[in-house]
Amino acid sequence: MQAKIEARDICFYYGDHQALFNNFLSVEKNKITAVIGPSGCGKSTHLRIYNRIFELYRNQRVTGKLLLDGVDILGPDTDILELRRRIGMIFQKPTPFPMSVFDNVAYPLRLHFKLSRSEIADRVEDALKSASIWDEVKDKLSSSGLALSGGQQQRLCIARAIAAEPEVILMDEPTSAIDPVATLKIEELMVELRKRFTVMIVTHNMQQAARISDYTAFFHKGEIVEYNDTKTIFTNPKCKKTEDYITGRFG
Amino acid sequence: MKKKTLFWRKLNDRFHTLFSAASVFIAVTGMILVLYTVVIRGMDAVSLDFFLNSSRPYGVEGGGIANAILGSVMITVFAAVLAIPPAVLAGIFLSEYPDAGRAVAVLRFAANVMMGVPSVLVGLFVYVIIVVPSGHFSGFAASVSLAVIMFPLIMRTTEDMLGMVPNSLRESSLALGMTKMRSILCIVCRSARNGLLTGILLAVARVSGETAPLLFTAMFADAWPSDFFTRPTANMPVLITEYTTNSPFAEMHTAGWGASLVITAAVLAVNIVTRIVFREKNNAG
Amino acid sequence: MNAVWAKKNLTDSVFRMLCVCCAGFTGLLMLAFFVQLYVESYGAWEKFGINFIISSEWDPSRDVYGALPGIVGTLSTTAIALVIALPLSFAAAMYLSDAAPLPGAVLSHAVDLLAAIPSVIYGMWGLFLVTPVMQDYVQPFFSETLGLSQVPGLRLIFGPDYNGFGIFTAGVILALMIMPYICAVMRDVFRMTPPMLRESAYGIGCTRWETARDVVLRYGIRGILGGVFIGLGRALGETMAVLFVIGNVMEMPETSYSGATTIASAIANNFSEATGMQRSALFALGFILLAMSFGIQVLAQYYLHATGAKRGESR
Numbered sequence: 123m124q125a126k127i128e129a130r131d132i133c134f135y136y137g138d139h140q141a142l143f144n145n146f147l148s149v150e151k152n153k154i155t156a157v158i159g160p161s162g163c164g165k166s167t168h169l170r171i172y173n174r175i176f177e178l179y180r181n182q183r184v185t186g187k188l189l190l191d192g193v194d195i196l197g198p199d200t201d202i203l204e205l206r207r208r209i210g211m212i213f214q215k216p217t218p219f220p221m222s223v224f225d226n227v228a229y230p231l232r233l234h235f236k237l238s239r240s241e242i243a244d245r246v247e248d249a250l251k252s253a254s255i256w257d258e259v260k261d262k263l264s265s266s267g268l269a270l271s272g273g274q275q276q277r278l279c280i281a282r283a284i285a286a287e288p289e290v291i292l293m294d295e296p297t298s299a300i301d302p303v304a305t306l307k308i309e310e311l312m313v314e315l316r317k318r319f320t321v322m323i324v325t326h327n328m329q330q331a332a333r334i335s336d337y338t339a340f341f342h343k344g345e346i347v348e349y350n351d352t353k354t355i356f357t358n359p360k361c362k363k364t365e366d367y368i369t370g371r372f373g
Numbered sequence: 374m375k376k377k378t379l380f381w382r383k384l385n386d387r388f389h390t391l392f393s394a395a396s397v398f399i400a401v402t403g404m405i406l407v408l409y410t411v412v413i414r415g416m417d418a419v420s421l422d423f424f425l426n427s428s429r430p431y432g433v434e435g436g437g438i439a440n441a442i443l444g445s446v447m448i449t450v451f452a453a454v455l456a457i458p459p460a461v462l463a464g465i466f467l468s469e470y471p472d473a474g475r476a477v478a479v480l481r482f483a484a485n486v487m488m489g490v491p492s493v494l495v496g497l498f499v500y501v502i503i504v505v506p507s508g509h510f511s512g513f514a515a516s517v518s519l520a521v522i523m524f525p526l527i528m529r530t531t532e533d534m535l536g537m538v539p540n541s542l543r544e545s546s547l548a549l550g551m552t553k554m555r556s557i558l559c560i561v562c563r564s565a566r567n568g569l570l571t572g573i574l575l576a577v578a579r580v581s582g583e584t585a586p587l588l589f590t591a592m593f594a595d596a597w598p599s600d601f602f603t604r605p606t607a608n609m610p611v612l613i614t615e616y617t618t619n620s621p622f623a624e625m626h627t628a629g630w631g632a633s634l635v636i637t638a639a640v641l642a643v644n645i646v647t648r649i650v651f652r653e654k655n656n657a658g
Numbered sequence: 659m660n661a662v663w664a665k666k667n668l669t670d671s672v673f674r675m676l677c678v679c680c681a682g683f684t685g686l687l688m689l690a691f692f693v694q695l696y697v698e699s700y701g702a703w704e705k706f707g708i709n710f711i712i713s714s715e716w717d718p719s720r721d722v723y724g725a726l727p728g729i730v731g732t733l734s735t736t737a738i739a740l741v742i743a744l745p746l747s748f749a750a751a752m753y754l755s756d757a758a759p760l761p762g763a764v765l766s767h768a769v770d771l772l773a774a775i776p777s778v779i780y781g782m783w784g785l786f787l788v789t790p791v792m793q794d795y796v797q798p799f800f801s802e803t804l805g806l807s808q809v810p811g812l813r814l815i816f817g818p819d820y821n822g823f824g825i826f827t828a829g830v831i832l833a834l835m836i837m838p839y840i841c842a843v844m845r846d847v848f849r850m851t852p853p854m855l856r857e858s859a860y861g862i863g864c865t866r867w868e869t870a871r872d873v874v875l876r877y878g879i880r881g882i883l884g885g886v887f888i889g890l891g892r893a894l895g896e897t898m899a900v901l902f903v904i905g906n907v908m909e910m911p912e913t914s915y916s917g918a919t920t921i922a923s924a925i926a927n928n929f930s931e932a933t934g935m936q937r938s939a940l941f942a943l944g945f946i947l948l949a950m951s952f953g954i955q956v957l958a959q960y961y962l963h964a965t966g967a968k969r970g971e972s973r
Contacts, residue, residue: 173861175861178856178860180758203383203863203864203865206860206861206862207862210862211862213857213858213861217854217857219858219859219872219876219877220873220877220879221876229862230863233377233862233863233868234376235376236375236377237375279858283861286863382868386866386867388867389752389866393750393753396746396748397753399746399750400750400768400772400838401765401769401772403772404768406783407775408775410786410787459683462677462680466677466678469677480684482959485955485958485959486955486959487684487687489891489954489958490948490951491895491896491897491922491947491948491951492895493897493922494925494944494947497925497941497944498690498694501694501698502694521687524687528684554669554673575774579774581776582776582777582778584897585898588926588929610776613782614781617785617902626786636779637776637779640774641775
């Protein structure tokens with residue numbers, strides 16, 4: 123089976139400073155791949171290459187190949203708007219747009235698709251249901267997205283990402299700003315999402331990675347030290363460094 | 374599901390990117406055009422006599438703008454002397470005495486309103502409270518009107534600049550047993566010094582070009598500004614206005630451009646030098 | 659020990675009183691402006707009453723005065739200035755907040771310097787350079803080449819008669835003058851937008867323009883409105899730049915190409931020769947202008963204050 127995404131020899135630079143060194147990684151379809159490592163190890167940086175969001179900033183550049191369904195997306199021919207529709211992203215903090223709950227989810231639909239009003243309404247409902255937030259917001263669709271609680275806001279963002287019909291969802295420490303109960307809900311949701319999407323999650327919470335992911339990559343100082351299925355990584359790591367990290371000896 | 378064509382969205386984006394760049398271009402071109410005109414036309418007037426002689430009525434040879442320069446400097450400096458100390462103290466009140474509660478909010482609001490009062494109304498105001506009772510136009514009245522304009526400007530920058538001083542500095546100086554007054558003047562104000570100076574200099578530069586309030590306070594005179602407190606006093610902005618609007622003579626227009634060149638150069642020089650000298654404190658703006 | 663403590667306390671309270679007095683002075687000043695302009699204009703209000711505001715007659719020979727031409731002139735020059743300056747400022751701020759550090763800083767400073775040039779210079783420049791260009795090229799282009807003076811709805815703006823002076827020219831120059839103020843506020847608002855919010859807009863596939871319009875603009879709308887009101891306030895009260903190019907005719911303008919007057923330029927132009935009822939009427943105009951600018955400032959502060967609170971919260 124072909125990997126959904128395959129990173130080949132990725133190096134990344136902030137100006138003159140090299141942050142990632144020769145990363146190779148293949149992400150399986152419809153699985154959750156977790157990226158763990160101490161802070162500053164480059165795990166977020168790695169994730170931010172996948173939808174080329176790093177390109178917003180000057181002085182950041184990447185070398186190597188990143189194959190999405192076998193096609194290199196780092197090349198000049200890639201349509202970046204379409205790429206970002208296909209690869210959605212969730213951030214450390216919830217980022218609802220300053221508009222109503224409904225419009226937050228309808229926005230990417232209107233952006234990318236030609237749809238009638240009723241189609242949009244249907245799809246918004248679907249997306250909110252998929253993000254398991256529909257029951258909580260169905261009565262306040264027209265109130266501001268900023269009025270929701272932190273956990274609800276993050277699930278709203280997930281609904282917004284789902285609405286654009288992506289293939290991959292990147293999550294950059296999605297629960298780091300959210301209380302434990304809401305975190306649990308989002309974790310359950312991620313497991314659900316795996317059925318339809320390929321999910322990659324960066325987390326500093328090792329228990330979270332162990333609980334929900336199928337594969338885990340351990341990053342250290344910009345290198346992928348070890349990549350294997352999650353069970354092996356947490357029970358029988360091959361590298362000493364990985365073992366030290368997951369047993370809490372550093373990080 | 375039907376996709377929208379990316380072509381139109383991208384074209385639209387291109388268009389707006391172009392429009393953005395064009396807007397900056399328009400603004401900067403506007404400035405360059407103004408400066409260019411002032412420099413080209415003003416150069417014709419500039420000579421040594423122009424800077425040394427006082428202005429003369431039309432027809433008399435060898436007029437200059439020396440009296441207007443001197444008058445403007447006197448008016449502005451005197452205005453600064455009047456406005457800066459109390460305005461800084463007022464700014465200190467807004468920033469350092471938050472325990473005064475509503476009073477701070479009300480006075481901050483008043484300062485903001487005063488910042489927005491059209492300068493021509495300041496001229497009317499000072500005309501009524503100084504020119505009418507004293508019976509004559511004077512450079513002093515002009516200074517008062519500029520001071521009134523400057524006051525809220527300096528007050529609000531002082532507040533903003535002191536607000537950037539970290540609280541830990543205040544606490545540690547108070548913990549050393551300093552009085553609040555010493556802590557504010559020696560520690561807080563000193564660490565905000567660059568910002569304060571920038572704010573004050575920019576405020577002074579800004580009012581030095583104000584024209585409308587001077588029309589009813591300083592008026593104009595061809596004489597040297599020897600009776601600053603009792604007589605109409607020559608000054609640059611009114612000279613420019615008089616020479617351009619009330620005179621059909623080309624020589625006067627040229628002299629007006631010369632005066633414009635001098636005042637623009639002075640104001641911009643103060644602005645640029647201030648920004649460069651105090652840059653490291655202010656590079657956020 | 660106690661004596662020292664008391665002395666310390668005394669200097670502190672004296673210093674505090676001093677600061678209170680200085681700050682209180684602004685409050686007094688604000689009140690004094692209203693009181694004084696009202697008192698000085700009392701004669702006009704007493705004689706004409708509310709008619710002063712709605713009458714368009716200004717005739718010193720018959721000693722009859724009405725504020726409408728001034729009010730209309732003020733509002734229409736301001737409106738034209740805003741219509742031109744707003745999109746330009748928004749787009750320029752967008753460019754500046756995204757530009758590479760060095761050219762961005764240089765251009766930002768250039769725009770800031772535009773605000774530092776004294777307004778009398780703009781007036782003079784307008785008089786000698788802009789009015790001829792308007793008369794020879796711009797106005798004939800709109801009115802005749804494009805034939806807009808024949809279009810019923812647009813006749814109000816692009817009239818058939820023109821001489822370079824008037825509301826339109828004044829509005830254009832005002833636009834150039836207020837643009838740096840609005841642009842500076844908008845630039846700050848753009849920079850205040852959390853990077854993560856911008857990233858998430860790009861992250862779902864927005865273009866730059868879509869991000870600016872749908873996310874950044876909405877997020878900073880209150881701050882932007884505050885900036886707009888500040889520009890509005892400046893345009894309303896600007897005297898010299900307008901005085902030179904508006905034509906100074908105390909009549910109701912027929913089109914935006916007509917000579918007209920604004921409140922500020924009417925005061926500057928007529929005050930030194932005015933006596934009696936005319937002087938009182940000019941003070942009444944001043945009172946109206948003060949009330950307008952007060953209203954604008956209240957709105958500006960309301961909106962800017964709200965963003966200020968948001969800013970404080972997020973840090």
